[in-house]
Amino acid sequence: MTTVETAVGTTKTMVLNMGPQHPSTHGVLRVLLELDGENVVTATPDIGYLHTGIEKSCEDKTYSQAITLTDRIDYLNPLGNNLVYCLAVEKLLDLKVPKRAQYIRVMLVELQRISSHLVWLGTHAIDMGAMSVLLYCFREREEILKIFEQFTGQRMMTSYIRIGGVALQPPAGWREPVKRFLDMMPARIDEYEALLTENRIWQGRLKGVGYLSPKTLIALSTTGPGLRAAGVAYDNRKIFPYSSYEEFDFDVPTRTESDCYARYLVRVAEMRESLKIVRQAMDKIADDGPIKAEAPGIVPPQREKMKTEMEALIYHFKIFTEGFSPPAGEAFATVESPRGELGCFIASDGSPKPLRVHFRSPSFINLQALPTMVTGQLIADTVACIGTIDIVLGEVDR
């Protein structure tokens, strides 16, 4: 965080302070823009307004307790955060998750990707002056949140994915709302596209804006739709598959223009691909079967067992008092979040609390590309660039 600067630049330029309360920064991002007329000479992002020390707090929690903190990192993708954290802990423990739980995870995470892209599309359209799209996007997002509420009991801070599986059995009759959503959504995406894709203002604001070459993007560690819009098909679901993604049939949409418009097209195409994955996952999820790994001492025992078996009662007590201790070592798990490569690095020293938890957050790293992207562009294009990077400030600052 930089202290407030009152400098006015050189005689030719002026410094404009954008944010931290500017609506198009989607939270509390502050950008110091040095302007020559309407052209950006330099842009300096200033972050940290939402820093809550989640990584430090994790060090003081047992492995299972820390899951609730992961929800709050990227609040548009809580299930994805739960997943990457659990994958890292499961890797440390060398724990195998039942197939049924893996498919449930995939289905919910893909629904989450659609809901996150919907928020992105709606807010970005508002930034560009198209008010109505936001209302349509939130209408559909509401349906997804209702599905989450049925599965997890929560609309947003789900904490549903747990170490070794998922928290609860899917609710009775869960297929109905998911199927209804799948049937409804393709036409709704067509609707957004009818409003935007061929829209002259939309194209005028986005086409050719914020170009970066694939080489620069890779050098800047950018991942996600931003990199795929430059023609690099890097997607963790395909390249380093997790949670049985290798069994699913889907494409990784790419474009080559690498401008804001290409990033928009990639995200819309991704929503359609996610629908394909959700449909397949729904067919793969068996009607009954285990949702948690067989791992006494790590996965809490079932209620019924606790009433009849002494060991189950002891394990239950131990898990919720001292926790469990993975062997000393490190693990780094990655997933493809709606924003790019989301990673979780955990170092264990063999005690019930992690020695270090670190999140490789795509928003934080993708935001690094902003100064390069906007230099030389118009000030209005800065808004388009910030929008298409798709940052969530909770994840930038953690």
Place this chain on the structure above:
Amino acid sequence: MTQLANASTGVVVEQLRAWNPQAVSEMVEYRGETTIVVPRELLLATAKQCKENPALDFNLLSDATCVDRFPVEPRFELNYHLVSLARRDRLRLRTSVSAQQPVIDSLVPVWLGANWLEREIFDLFGVRFEGHPDLRRILLPEGFEGAPLRRDFPTEGKR
């Protein structure tokens, strides 16, 4: 569970040893992940080799982070997670710096993306990066005292 493609570990170590026999002081394979421990002074050169050697081709720096092993010395362990997009491979480079001299070469000359990652480590651990173009605090306010992610910094209450 994620299983990383690590069939190429042998090639990576071989290539690095052929380039400089001192570059790899230790190789750890754990849970399908490869870690190469590099001497502190050779980190920058090894990173450059990892990126520029066409047989390695680690062109993307995915992540950089620090682990504080307090009270063990050298206490700060730096982990760099590399990705080769072409070879679909991952690698972790590791090196350690001591509490007396928490200084390490910056990797910004190799991967521009190291910029903010190193600023974050500087901010939260107090490890300095030599040759970094813009080493300032990034998440915490400028007047903040201390490095909160160090293990001797309490989670709650005053220091």
